[in-house]
Amino acid sequence: MKQAFQLAQKIKLLVLDVDGVLTDGGVYYSDKGPELKRFDVQDGLGIKLAQEADLKIGVISGLESAQVANRLAGLGVRDYFLGYKNKIPKLQTLLEKYTLDWSEVAYLGDDWVDASILLKVGLPMAVANAVPEIKQMAKWISSRPGGHGAVREAIAFILRSQNKLEAIWHKWLNLS
Numbered sequence: 254m255k256q257a258f259q260l261a262q263k264i265k266l267l268v269l270d271v272d273g274v275l276t277d278g279g280v281y282y283s284d285k286g287p288e289l290k291r292f293d294v295q296d297g298l299g300i301k302l303a304q305e306a307d308l309k310i311g312v313i314s315g316l317e318s319a320q321v322a323n324r325l326a327g328l329g330v331r332d333y334f335l336g337y338k339n340k341i342p343k344l345q346t347l348l349e350k351y352t353l354d355w356s357e358v359a360y361l362g363d364d365w366v367d368a369s370i371l372l373k374v375g376l377p378m379a380v381a382n383a384v385p386e387i388k389q390m391a392k393w394i395s396s397r398p399g400g401h402g403a404v405r406e407a408i409a410f411i412l413r414s415q416n417k418l419e420a421i422w423h424k425w426l427n428l429s
Contacts, residue, residue: 257393260376261414265357267303268344268370269404271314271321271335273363274380277400290320291400299405300328305424306417308408311347313340315366340370361407362387363399378407 272278275296281289303310310330314321317336325333332350334343348355356375360367363383371377371390379391380399388394393410395403412418 257376257410258414260392261359261411263357264308264359264376264411264415265353266309266311266347266351266359267408267411268311268313268347268358268360268374270360270362270364270367271312271318272316273382273399274361275312275321275324275400275404277398278363278382279400288318288320290318290324292324293400293402293405295402296400296404297324297328299402299408300330302405302412302418302421303408304329305421306412306415308411308415308417309347309351311344313337313343313370315340338366340367341373344370344373359407359411361395361404376411 269275276290276292300310312325312330312333314335315338321335332347337343355373358374359376359378360370360374361378362371363380364387367387368390376393377391378393379387380403381395382398395406397403397406409418
């Protein structure tokens with residue numbers, strides 16, 4: 254945990270997977286066809302807190318989904334790529350866009366599709382219900398499962414390591 258805390262101090266970009274990380278991984282189908290996805294509002298607020306602290310948020314998903322695009326746009330996430338199983342080229346695009354090094358990136362994942370990217374980033378992270386191979390690769394693992402506040406927990410961990418979380422908390426205390 255101490256190593257993860259030190260690694261988190263350098264993070265400028267947190268990249269998230271969607272299914273199993275931003276959602277609970279369940280896929281809901283109705284007789285009308287389109288799937289539904291469940292998002293956690295605490296994760297949404299966590300993303301807003303990250304933005305307030307100048308922690309960039311990116312999303313790369315192997316699946317394409319209008320519901321995901323709508324949710325991310327509603328949260329003000331501009332850097333998202335949907336329908337990419339090979340996530341490294343899209344993350345490379347973000348590194349170039351923001352002039353970042355791999356060591357300045359954290360990635361939160363849950364399954365094999367996230368493995369290659371976890372090997373490259375400065376802070377590999379996993380949700381509590383990630384598959385064993387992904388947990389083994391992670392330097393930090395949430396206590397919450399994907400789709401149930403794990404993203405918020407990861408953001409709080411990074412912001413706490415950078416001494417930014419308390420100042421944001423005090424702003425929220427003074428909202429009227």
